[in-house]
Structures are given as C-alpha cells and as structure tokens.
Amino acid sequence: MTDSAAARPSRTPSPSAITAVLALSGTVVALMQTLVVPLLPDFPRILGVTADDASWLVTATLLSSAVATPIVSRSADMYGKRRMMVVCLAIMVAGSIMAAVGGTFLWLIIGRALQGFSSALIPVGISIMRDELPKEKMGSAVALMSATLGIGSALGLPLAGVLYEGLGWESIFWVAAGAGTLLLLAVVLVVPESKVRTPGRFDYAGALVLSAALGSLLLAISKGGSWGWGSEPVLLLFLAAGILLAAWVPYELKVGQPMVDLRTSARRPVLMTNLASLLIGFAMFANMLLTTQQLQLPAATGYGFQLNVITAGLCMVPSGLAMVVFAPVSGGIIRRFGGKTALMTGACVMIAGYVGRVFFHDSIAAVVIGSTVVSVGTAIAYAAMPTLIMGAVPITETASANGLNSLVRSIGTSTSSAAVAAVLTSVTMTLGPVRAPSFAAFQDVFWMAALASAASVLAAIAIPRAAAHRPAAPAPAVAELVVQGRVLAADHRPLTPAVVTVLQTTGEPVDWSRVDTEGNYSVALPGAGKYLMVANAAGWAPMAEVFEFDGRTLRQNFLLQDRLELGGTATLGGEPVARAVVTLLQASGEHVATTRTDDDGAYRLPLPAAGRYIVTMLHPVNHQAMARKLAVDNRSVTVDLAAPLVEEQNAGEPVNA
Numbered sequence: 060m061t062d063s064a065a066a067r068p069s070r071t072p073s074p075s076a077i078t079a080v081l082a083l084s085g086t087v088v089a090l091m092q093t094l095v096v097p098l099l100p101d102f103p104r105i106l107g108v109t110a111d112d113a114s115w116l117v118t119a120t121l122l123s124s125a126v127a128t129p130i131v132s133r134s135a136d137m138y139g140k141r142r143m144m145v146v147c148l149a150i151m152v153a154g155s156i157m158a159a160v161g162g163t164f165l166w167l168i169i170g171r172a173l174q175g176f177s178s179a180l181i182p183v184g185i186s187i188m189r190d191e192l193p194k195e196k197m198g199s200a201v202a203l204m205s206a207t208l209g210i211g212s213a214l215g216l217p218l219a220g221v222l223y224e225g226l227g228w229e230s231i232f233w234v235a236a237g238a239g240t241l242l243l244l245a246v247v248l249v250v251p252e253s254k255v256r257t258p259g260r261f262d263y264a265g266a267l268v269l270s271a272a273l274g275s276l277l278l279a280i281s282k283g284g285s286w287g288w289g290s291e292p293v294l295l296l297f298l299a300a301g302i303l304l305a306a307w308v309p310y311e312l313k314v315g316q317p318m319v320d321l322r323t324s325a326r327r328p329v330l331m332t333n334l335a336s337l338l339i340g341f342a343m344f345a346n347m348l349l350t351t352q353q354l355q356l357p358a359a360t361g362y363g364f365q366l367n368v369i370t371a372g373l374c375m376v377p378s379g380l381a382m383v384v385f386a387p388v389s390g391g392i393i394r395r396f397g398g399k400t401a402l403m404t405g406a407c408v409m410i411a412g413y414v415g416r417v418f419f420h421d422s423i424a425a426v427v428i429g430s431t432v433v434s435v436g437t438a439i440a441y442a443a444m445p446t447l448i449m450g451a452v453p454i455t456e457t458a459s460a461n462g463l464n465s466l467v468r469s470i471g472t473s474t475s476s477a478a479v480a481a482v483l484t485s486v487t488m489t490l491g492p493v494r495a496p497s498f499a500a501f502q503d504v505f506w507m508a509a510l511a512s513a514a515s516v517l518a519a520i521a522i523p524r525a526a527a528h529r530p531a532a533p534a535p536a537v538a539e540l541v542v543q544g545r546v547l548a549a550d551h552r553p554l555t556p557a558v559v560t561v562l563q564t565t566g567e568p569v570d571w572s573r574v575d576t577e578g579n580y581s582v583a584l585p586g587a588g589k590y591l592m593v594a595n596a597a598g599w600a601p602m603a604e605v606f607e608f609d610g611r612t613l614r615q616n617f618l619l620q621d622r623l624e625l626g627g628t629a630t631l632g633g634e635p636v637a638r639a640v641v642t643l644l645q646a647s648g649e650h651v652a653t654t655r656t657d658d659d660g661a662y663r664l665p666l667p668a669a670g671r672y673i674v675t676m677l678h679p680v681n682h683q684a685m686a687r688k689l690a691v692d693n694r695s696v697t698v699d700l701a702a703p704l705v706e707e708q709n710a711g712e713p714v715n716a
Contacts, residue, residue: 071093075195077249077250078188078204080479082200084177084180084246086210086214087242088177088213089182090179091151092120092212092215097197097219097223112164113518116171118281121281123179125469126273127178129180129273130179131146131147131176133318136456137261138458140186140187141187143213144180147179149332154169154170156170157173159229159236167542169660171576181461184464185697186253190539191251195394197568198390198394199387202386202390202439205386206386213379214379215484217376219231220369222305232340254540255455256455256541259575262314262318264314264320265310269303269318271303272307275299275303279296279297279300279474280473280476308436314576315579320460322573323452327523332519336468338690339437339468339471339476341472341508343441344471345434345478345507345508346434350375351371352483352496354370362498362501363680374423374426378434386437389443393442397524399447399519402519403438403516405439406515406516407516408432408681409508412432412435415428434638448460451582453573454583455582455583463580482500484503486503490640511630529682540586541582544615544617545616546617547578548572548622549618553577553578553579555596556597557580557596557599558592559572560592562592564590585612590605590606592604592617598665600621624696625664626661626699628661628700628701629700630700633704635656637656638655638659639656639700640666641677642675643667643673645670646673669692669693672690674687675687675699
C-alpha cells in the first residue's frame with residue numbers, strides 16, 4: 060500500500076462538505092449529457108454538416124463514457140479515487156475548451172468525446188462516499204447524488220437554450236469548462252484521498268477488448284435507427300460486439316487481476332442488481348425523452364402543447380427538484396428496510412407514474428405531475444443500486460463494481476433511446492404535409508417503460524434478503540487499513556480459487572476478497588484491532604485464525620496444510636492390491652480422475668466438487684472389478700474398495716463384484 064500517495068489532508072473536511080462536492084459531480088455529468096441536445100436542430104446549419112453528422116455530438120459522448128467508466132473505475136480502486144476524479148475533471152475541462160475554441164465540427168466531436176469522461180465521476184464518487192462518510196449518512200448521501208443526476212438533466216435543457224440565444228453556442232462549452240474547473244478545485248481542497256486501494260497490474264488487454272466490444276455495441280444501438288437495423292454496418296457492429304465479448308469473458312476468467320471480476324459479478328446479488336439497473340435505466344430515460352417531445356409537439360396533434368425548448372425544459376425542473384426533496388426519503392428507506400426494499404419501492408412508484416401518464420395527459424400540469432412521479436421513483440431506485448452493489452462486493456472493488464453498474468445503466472438508457480425512436484417513427488399520424496407521432500406511440504412507450512419497471516421488481520425479488528440487509532461496509536474510520544497477503548499450499552504454491560473473509564471478533568462481517576491466479580488478496584479493515592480471518596480454497600480444509608493489526612504490519616499470508624482427499628485401500632480377499640486402477644466417475648457417467656494404488660494398495664485423489672460419484676477398482680492382473688457409489692460434500696472421504704476373492708473363471712473373462 061502506498062500511504063504517501065494516499066495521504067489525507069491534515070484537516071479532515073466535514074461529511075456534509077464531502078457530500079456536497081461529490082453530489083455536484085452528478086450534476087456535472089448530467090449537464091454534459093444534455094447541454095447540446097437543444098442545439099442539435101441548429102448545429103447542421105451552424106457547422107455545415109448533415110443532421111446525421113450532428114447526432115455524433117451525442118454519440119461521441121456516449122461512446123467515450125462507455126469506454127471510460129469501467130477503465131477509470133478500475134483505476135480508482137488501484138491508484139486512488141480522488142486522483143482519478145481529478146483526472147476525469149481535467150479531461151472534461153480540456154474537452155470543453157477544445158469544443159469552445161475549435162470552431163469546427165471535428166474539434167467539437169473531439170471535445171464532446173473528452174467530456175464523456177465525466178461519467179466516471181458517479182461510480183468513483185459513490186465509492187469515496189463509502190470510504191469517507193459515516194455509515195449512517197452514506198445512504199442519504201448516495202440518494203442525494205442520484206437526485207442531482209435528475210436536477211442536472213432538468214436544468215441542462217433550459218440552461219442550454221438560454222445560453223445559446225443570449226451568448227452563442229460556444230458559451231455552453233465555456234460554462235461547462237468553468238463548472239468543471241470549480242469542481243476540480245473543490246475536489247482537490249475538500250475530498251480526501253482514500254487509503255482503500257488494491258495495487259497490482261492493470262489489465263490492459265482486457266480493457267482494450269472490452270472497450271472495443273462496448274463501442275461496437277453502443278454504436279450499433281445508437282445508430283440503428285438512422286442507418287437501418289438490418290443494414291450491413293449495424294449487423295457487423297453487433298457481430299463484432301458478440302465476438303469480442305465471447306473472447307473477453309474467458310480471458311477475464313483466467314487473468315490474474317481482471318478488468319472486471321466476472322465471478323463476483325455473477326453472484327446473485329450483483330447480477331440481479333445489475334439486471335434491475337438495466338431495466339430502470341431503460342424506463343428512466345423514456346420519461347425524459349417523451350416529456351420534452353410531448354410538450355414541444357404542435358397542439359394540432361391533440362396531445363402536444365407547442366412549447367418552445369426553454370419553456371419545455373423549465374417544465375422538467377419540478378422533476379429534478381422532486382428528486383432532491385425525496386433524497387432523504389430514499390435514504391431513510393435504505394437505512395430502515397435495506398436496498399432491496401428501496402429498489403422495489405422506486406420501481407413500483409415508476410409503474411404508477413407511467414400508468415398514470417397513459418390515462419392523464421390533457422394538460423401541462425398532468426404531464427408534469429406524471430413526469431415528476433416517475434422521477435421520484437427513479438431517485439429511490441437509483442439510490443438503492445449502489446448500496447446493494449457495495450453490500451455484495453469486496454470493499455477494495457467498490458469503484459469498479461459501481462462502474463460496471465453505471466455502465467449497465469447507460470446501456471439501458473441507450474436501448475431506451477433507440478426503442479423510443481423506433482416506436483415514435485413507426486406509429487404516426489398525418490398532420491398536414493408532415494407526419495408526426497400519434498399519442499398511441501407515446502402510450503406504447505409508457506407501457507413498455509412500465510413493463511420494464513415491473514421486470515426490475517422481479518429482478519429485485521431475486522436478490523437474497525441477507526445481501527439486501529448486509530451493511531454496505533463497515534463504518535469507515537480515519538485509520539482504515541488495507542491488508543494484503545497470499546493464500547498458499549504447504550509447498551508455497553498459490554491456491555486458487557480461494558476466498559479470504561474477515562469478521563469482527565463478535566461475528567459481524569467486515570470484508571472479503573477473492574484471490575487472483577497468484578493467490579493474492581486484499582481486504583479493508585475499519586481500523587487497527589483484532590479480527591477473525593478465514594481462508595478457504597477449493598479442495599483444502601479451511602483455516603481460521605484471529606490476528607491483531609497495529610496499523611504498521613499490513614500483510615498476512617495463509618498457509619493451508621490439509622488437502623481434502625478421496626482415498627482408501629483396495630483389497631482382494633483381504634489382501635492389498637498393488638497397481639490396481641482406481642477410477643472416479645460422476646453419477647451421470649462422466650470421467651473425473653484415474654489413479655493407481657501403491658504397493659500397500661492405498662490410493663489418493665483430490666476431493667472433487669460436492670455431488671454423487673462412482674468409484675471403481677480394476678485388478679491389474681486378473682481384471683476383477685468392482686464399483687461403489689458415494690456422496691461427496693466438503694469433507695475428505697475414505698472409501699475402501701474390498702473385493703471378495705472369486706474363483707478364477709474362464710480365461711480372459713473378467714469377473715465383476
């Protein structure tokens with residue numbers, strides 16, 4: 060652990076100041092996503108490009124954020140969370156300045172791509188909250204950060220319109236650069252650097268393949284509507300994404316320190332939370348897209364209100380403010396009932412909001428109220444997701460795990476955008492010389508979003524209750540420690556797969572870590588003191604021991620001595636049989652292992668996974684054979700293979716016992 064790099068400020072800022080600065084990062088992320096949206100209809104004229112080219116100003120940010128989020132999040136766990144926030148903000152500011160002064164379409168694309176790095180601020184900021192805030196304040200802080208996403212999105216539309224009309228399109232990028240600069244200074248001055256990190260080798264190959272796969276997938280989703288879902292470029296992009304992911308998954312399962320810990324991600328609490336995040340992201344984005352469109356469509360459609368961009372954007376402000384107001388409510392639900400209940404509650408509120416929007420749409424007030432109800436549900440659900448994730452992953456992996464969760468949500472929003480565009484362009488009505496979406500198209504999307512929210516409830520039900528109620532992490536302290544070490548066999552070979560678990564001496568869980576291919580682990584402790592540490596490796600007897608850490612010696616290796624075995628003695632007529640062939644089969648018939656007995660008739664096999672098996676013995680001379688069934692759990696098993704002495708039969712004819 061590099062304490063010098065992780066040094067904290069001499070004066071620790073208050074939790075409220077840390078929360079405020081980190082929550083503002085959510086606002087900045089939302090602003091980067093929405094600032095250019097009102098200008099898209101005018102950019103073709105301003106820059107001399109086509110409308111399809113202008114859409115790349117949104118696509119470039121989407122692609123760069125998808126690439127940056129997992130990479131920056133993993134780097135934050137390894138090299139420092141505040142450091143990576145500073146890097147992201149510096150890149151975002153540089154991109155904003157490039158877009159403001161470049162003056163050409165190419166420079167705008169580059170600037171918007173660099174602005175996409177801001178998306179990594181959310182998962183990294185949430186992980187800093189876990190490290191620096193008292194446990195009782197973390198739920199409300201995460202909820203507030205989720206709420207600022209809403210207020211940032213709501214303010215982005217009218218703010219961009221006002222700046223564009225009053226100061227020109229360059230002003231929106233100068234404002235972004237100024238906001239990013241102020242936030243960067245605030246992060247440096249207020250946010251302490253966490254000591255919770257996991258040094259190691261960065262998975263460059265995994266990052267490269269994942270970036271290419273995500274870029275292909277999201278580009279196909281975002282451009283499918285304009286290029287044609289059956290067009291060759293889109294199909295090739297989907298094919299490339301599938302091939303790259305098919306190669307990336309087995310690689311990540313074998314590499315020592317993977318870009319994404321797929322084994323942890325496949326655990327039911329994490330898997331179901333990410334699935335719910337995908338669905339909630341889909342439902343949330345439909346609310347934003349449909350509300351602004353409905354408010355701006357001509358009144359002649361029968362359901363539009365013909366508002367200008369600024370007024371329509373101002374109508375979204377109540378949704379953002381409601382998310383901020385309900386942040387303490389969602390935090391209270393998490394503290395009292397757990398993240399699982401909060402996620403289900405938020406999704407149910409979203410269902411109610413969308414069903415209401417299907418039937419109540421005759422006034423601006425009805426539209427705003429329906430949108431606000433959906434936003435309140437979104438705030439509650441979004442606040443629950445990081446809590447569930449951090450409660451199910453090792454503390455030293457919180458940033459990368461939250462980064463994956465944010466990435467999954469962005470895939471949901473991208474899919475929502477494509478689905479909304481497809482429905483609105485296919486279910487239309489004739490309005491004079493043009494065609495416009497009919498309200499039936501809006502209703503179809505409302506039902507789709509309600510069904511996605513309902514599916515997220517089912518995913519939340521599948522989250523184990525114990526995981527939902529487990530504390531997201533031990534209450535952080537100033538002296539939080541990271542302990543590292545290795546899990547080794549008696550001959551000092553690294554043992555994998557293996558897991559190290561840390562408990563308080565009173566039995567409460569502290570942290571856990573899955574070892575890499577070299578046997579290394581990292582766990583975070585809330586401070587110096589005594590802890591019960593348990594090491595368990597497949598095929599070996601577990602080891603449990605109490606260790607006392609004083610804050611200076613932060614390394615502890617485990618040397619597992621007792622290998623779990625399946626063994627016994629093969630005899631014939633009471634006499635040991637040397638060199639007999641002993642074979643282990645699964646009950647379904649598949650071969651597992653084969654060995655031979657020694658001169659004393661003894662045999663040993665590594666203990667297989669729990670299940671039902673058949674063990675056979677074949678005499679090396681007369682080919683007399685026998686078989687026995689056995690059930691294996693997680694304990695060594697002794698099976699003596701005693702064959703009765705049978706009179707010799709016809710030559711060459713084996714006898715089975």
